[in-house]
Amino acid sequence: MNESELIALVKKKDREAFKVIVETWQNMVFNTAIGFLQNAEDAEDTAQEVFMQVFESVSSFKEESKISTWIYRITVSKCLDHLRKKKRKKRFAFIQSLYGKNDSLMIDPPDFFHPGVKVENKENAALLFKAIEKLPVNQKMAFVLNKIENLSYREIGEIMNSSESAVDSLLQRAKKNLQSTLKEYYLLLDS
């Protein structure tokens, strides 16, 4: 069954076709989300929301791009929504803590260990993920799609609606920022 036939069936709310879509792209969605959100539970939650959105908005999918590009776009936007919500919650909890109503928030989240990282790289990768967390959203998006999803500049450009050169410059800036953040971390660890 090709992509068009699959989409046509999902538009008719066919359960089996939807199952095929989910099982084909669930790893891609989950892997992107976990790289972005750095938390397995949040990634699972977001992946479910992505496929719910796929099911609901499939009628508006015009097949001008590949299914995978469309699903990547939904994933990225859901991850951004999730980060925004988390930030809002954090800010609210911070205000509450100022008034002494909530003392549980001010603890930093534990280091994130990606399940796909080689054992010998675990510590370094945890530090790198900590630095990725501090990147501006666009740079973070480009870096995650390039390094964790292994996408080419052209594919990232299609997802982010930008040119290959724009993606290239985003990645260069991301690498520079990561290097300087890592430098700070190592200097802090050594002192």
Added chain:
Amino acid sequence: MDQHLDKKIDEAMQSLDGIEKASPRPFFFTRLEARMQREKSRWEVISSFVAKPIVAFACICLIIMINVAVILSSANSKNLTDQQNSEQATADEYNSLSAPLYEFVNSTP
């Protein structure tokens, strides 16, 4: 020292090379379907509540009452402005009649 630091940074930057893709826990589709069912049933509860004749009738009554209240209040305010306008007109007329007389009285030696 700097070389050592640069080496550490390079190692960290390369730590994601050859990373394997993470996958969700087994039975992802089953959990997804259960969640979709939950969301659907929540909307069904809301829509069935709204679709109840008594709720629909109450909503229509409320809308009609709000409309009547708005119409009445705007009619009242119109009456009030009409009254204010006529009072203002009378006052203006009185002023225009009395002013020349006042000036005449003052101007006489």
